[in-house]
Amino acid sequence: MDMLAELRAIVGENNVLTEEADTAGYLVDWSNRFFGKTPAVVRPGNTEEVAQVLAWANRTGTPVVPQSGNTSLVGGGTPSPKGDAILLSLSRMNKIEEIDAVNDTMTVQAGVVLEKAQQAAKEAGRLFPLSFAAEGTACLGGCIATNAGGTAVLRYGNTRDLVLGLEVVLADGRVVNMMRGLRKDNTGYDLKQLFISSEGTLGVITRAVVKLFNLPQTTCTALVGVEDPHKACELLASVKTAAGPALTGFELMQAKCIERVGEQIESVTLPGDVSSAPWWCLVELSYARDPGCNPLESILEKQFEEGNVIDAFLSNSVKDSQTFWAIRESIPSADAHVGGNLHNDVSIEISDIAAFVDEALAALNARFDWIDPSVFGHLGDGNLHFNIGSIPPNLAFENEEGIRETVYEVVSRHNGSISAEHGIGQLKRAHFLKLKDPLELELMGAIKRALDPKGILNPGKLLAD
Structure with a gap:
């Protein structure tokens, strides 16, 4: 039985793609800078099929490149141009298995689109706070494998901080079940942390248990103009002190970035003239209950009096807040236009x-x-x-x-x-290997060799082959 026949026997005839028209979208990264080749895109539908595919790959020495939403900006999910690696797409594994509103957890498969997870949590009266510009395409498997950050890390942490449990398939096909929704578990090494931020080089993440939070009932948002990043940092410290844990987001932007959005992105309308300040901060507070007024008004009033703020636009509606965030998230698109x-x-x-x-x-x-x-x-x-x-x-x-x-x-x-x-992917690999502490690299290499001794998982990414 040849390679394609063996793979089709595992995942089904229609889930092994070989025609260029079918595979092309999987073989270029989000930045349109990395292009690869593959003999087959393999689309398993469950953990058992992933395990069988990896067991086959380990036995035959076939490299495997895992991919979920394909939104990497560093070529992390793109195979090399050599064309010797199969591409393992988790896109069919897209089920939200459970939302536990008492335990504040959600159990998801790796191919669940981030935006879908956010919406499911919201419908259950909860918040899944991971959020960034590619959330309509990015999938949770990739988010976890790269320890994605986003706009709410200040309050809720990185993806690493949001994951309670993981299911991972090792290079040899064995399944590590760490699917526990526990906030306290001191029974030895926290192995799931090895796979978070490993970029698919240690195992393939197939399922996860993630944290949910209370859904904010009120948000207060403002665009605040400042003289320079020094003043922005002073403003951040002042807002932290005044607002405490209500501070959800604090972004920094050059004024020219905002102006470029206004010039290049027709769907986004600026709140006014931003040339009054060279730098702008997007500040957001969120509350489980309505505070009865906009706390940002009093906070910013004091900052104006102290000379730390040049100008400001306060949101008066949910639409205003959405517009402010749309400006921030449209900066890369505006840059691409020029x-x-x-x-x-x-x-x-x-x-x-x-x-x-x-x-x-x-x-x-x-x-x-x-x-x-x-x-x-x-x-x-x-x-x-x-x-x-x-x-x-x-x-x-x-x-x-x-x-x-x-x-x-x-x-x-x-x-x-x-x-x-x-992440590191292909783009930053040489610099990573040059700048990282040699002992850290040695320890990472030891872990890689222990979990993937044949080196079949996502070759050419992160560590030296």
């Missing part, structure tokens, strides 16, 4: 972010006199999308290595991370 840029997803301690921005921009301007930075991101958790374009656009891509080296050198100087939420 030629795109190099994405740098960095993480810096909040107390160092303002200095990082100053130093990184100065270093880039000293080396390249044509850069067009697009700086925005989750200031509240220390994650900036420090994206660098150019005028004309092609210059940034032609000088990619120099730009990344310049940015990453400043990141390293501030003891930061070159990947806050996008």
